[in-house]
Amino acid sequence: MxxxxxxxxxxxxxxxxxxxxxxxxxxxxxxxxxxxxxxxxxxxxxxxxxxxxxxxxxxxxxxxxxxxxxxxxxxxxxxxxxxxxxxxxxxxxxxxxxxxxxxxxxxxxxxxxxxxxxxxxxxxxxxxxxxxxxxxxxxxxxxxxxxxxxxxxxxxxxxxxxxxxxxxxxxxxxxxxxxxxxxxxxxxxxxxxxxxxxxxxxxxxxxxxxxxxxxxxxxxxxxxxxxxxxxxxxxxxxxxxxxxxxxxxxxxxxxGTFEPEHQDESVVYGIITPVASFNGIWVQFNTYISIISRLSTFKSLNHKLKSLYMGPGWRPGTKRLGNPEDIPAIESPIRVFEVSVPAWKTLYAFVHFVVLVVFFKHAAAHYNQWGTVTVWTVCFAIMITLGNVGSVLDDRKWIPMAELARCGVLGLMISKGAEVDLVGAPAVALRTLFALSAMLWTGCLTKQLAEPSQKRQ
Known part of the structure; x- marks a missing residue:
């Protein structure tokens, strides 16, 4: 209802x-x-x-x-x-x-x-x-x-x-x-x-x-x-x-946790240690890696455990949430993480992201009727796409190979009639998009592989 x-x-x-x-x-x-x-x-x-x-x-x-x-x-x-x-x-x-x-x-x-x-x-x-x-x-x-x-x-x-x-x-x-x-x-x-x-x-x-x-x-x-x-x-x-x-x-x-907005100090957004990435998957897990790395800096088991259940700013000898004076002051001018990429890469990422959003909406409406293998496959494809699109915006060097593989595999899956309820014009449009994208990255990869030999000459 x-x-x-x-x-x-x-x-x-x-x-x-x-x-x-x-x-x-x-x-x-x-x-x-x-x-x-x-x-x-x-x-x-x-x-x-x-x-x-x-x-x-x-x-x-x-x-x-x-x-x-x-x-x-x-x-x-x-x-x-x-x-x-x-x-x-x-x-x-x-x-x-x-x-x-x-x-x-x-x-x-x-x-x-x-x-x-x-x-x-x-x-x-x-x-x-x-x-x-x-x-x-x-x-x-x-x-x-x-x-x-x-x-x-x-x-x-x-x-x-x-x-x-x-x-x-x-x-x-x-x-x-x-x-x-x-x-x-x-x-x-x-x-x-x-x-x-x-x-x-x-x-x-x-x-x-x-x-x-x-x-x-x-x-x-x-x-x-x-x-x-x-x-x-x-x-x-x-x-x-x-x-x-x-x-x-x-x-x-x-x-006792309320604080009004200070009119004499503009709020600066983000976290104390910036993620420095536009990869939507990396932003999910990067801090777990930092926490695991931090464990090795503590000698006693007690301190290792406390580093997990105390506040993020805790260290031996501080308060539960860490010392307020350890929080860095805001420096001026404010600098945010940015990567300069060619306009075509931004457009590429945007187009593939819009397609992903539309497909996600489709998957959310149908996944209850799909088999377990199909659901896991779709979830994996969504995650890989999110990671790759973000890494295009990060301008990672390995993206041509990764995108060529992703577009090739997904295009092949749709062509083989994978159980995702995509038929007719939507399936044709997706196959076309993935084929053109694979061609684009093939060219980029060829150029990238040729660069070392050109530099040697």
């Missing part, structure tokens, strides 16, 4: 009042009676799929506003990396179907103390508060526990701050993040309540990733706003480990 069907069944007219697609889902503007009256979580819509068009329109609108006021938009390479990281995190869910819900349902069925009705305003409000509080503690743990930060740093790795940054999500975070919601099962919030509010809480956080909205007046006291979240994404010393809120900033005010 879709939101529209549930709306009609319950005689709620919010869709008539707010007809612009489903933009209201980004602001929690949904009546509890719009939720399908079911105990089957498979009947709950994927709300993220319903707002994809809204995401795109808002990102285009944000770009236009920035261009109008500043004369420049957002960097293509950074935007591709952010959206690509989001695709990677969603692709992993193809392989971990409903793992979180299975555990949640078991606890709810066997250990709940009572049942909280979701389709009432009281139950809806309590579920909203419970889910938002759970997210606060998850988010705080992601920043204050080193091994968890290795996953969450993906979201903070962009040196830009715009709506595309909201999509720069961790792959690994989804494997453990659901654990913080399990207390809701003990308290009697239904699996449907968990699935609905976890989705809506995430969607709310999309629109606050912007520098275009300055201040929301009295709402700043209660809600998490763009101003509050800009602080959270800053690497200025005053911004570190602040404003963990999901939808409500009240939790930060209650637990």
């Amino acid at each position: 879709t939101v529209s069907q549930a709306n009609t069944a319950s005689n709620v007219t919010l869709n008539e009042a707010f007809p612009f697609f489903n933009w209201r889902l980004l602001f929690y503007l949904i009546h509890p009676k719009e939720i399908p009256d079911t105990d089957n979580i498979d009947d709950i819509p994927n709300y993220a799929n319903q707002v994809v068009l809204v995401f795109l329109l808002l990102m285009v609108g944000e770009w236009a506003v920035k261009y109008y006021y500043t004369g420049s938009g957002f960097r293509v390479n950074d935007t591709i990396t952010s959206v690509g990281a989001g695709l990677a995190s969603q692709t992993l869910k193809f392989l971990t179907r409903s793992m979180d819900v299975v555990v949640y349902m078991w606890i709810f069925d066997h250990w709940r103390v009572w049942t909280v009705p979701l389709r009432s305003w009281l139950g809806w409000g309590l579920a909203f508060l419970a889910a938002d509080l759970a997210y606060y503690w998850l988010h705080r743990a992601n920043h204050e526990v080193s091994i968890l930060w290795a996953s969450h740093q993906t979201h903070h790795s962009s040196e830009e701050y715009n709506l595309s940054t909201a999509l720069r999500q961790s792959m690994i975070g989804g494997l453990y993040g659901w654990v913080v919601y399990l207390p809701m099962a003990f308290l009697g919030f239904t699996p449907v309540a968990h699935v609905v509010h976890a989705q809506l809480n995430t969607l709310y956080q999309f629109w606050i990733h912007t520098a275009m909205i300055k201040n929301l007046g009295p709402l700043e006291w209660i809600l998490n706003t763009p101003s509050h979240h800009r602080v959270h994404h800053g690497r200025n010393p005053y911004c570190i480990d602040k404003n963990y809120a999901g939808a409500l900033i009240i939790w930060d005010r209650m637990f």
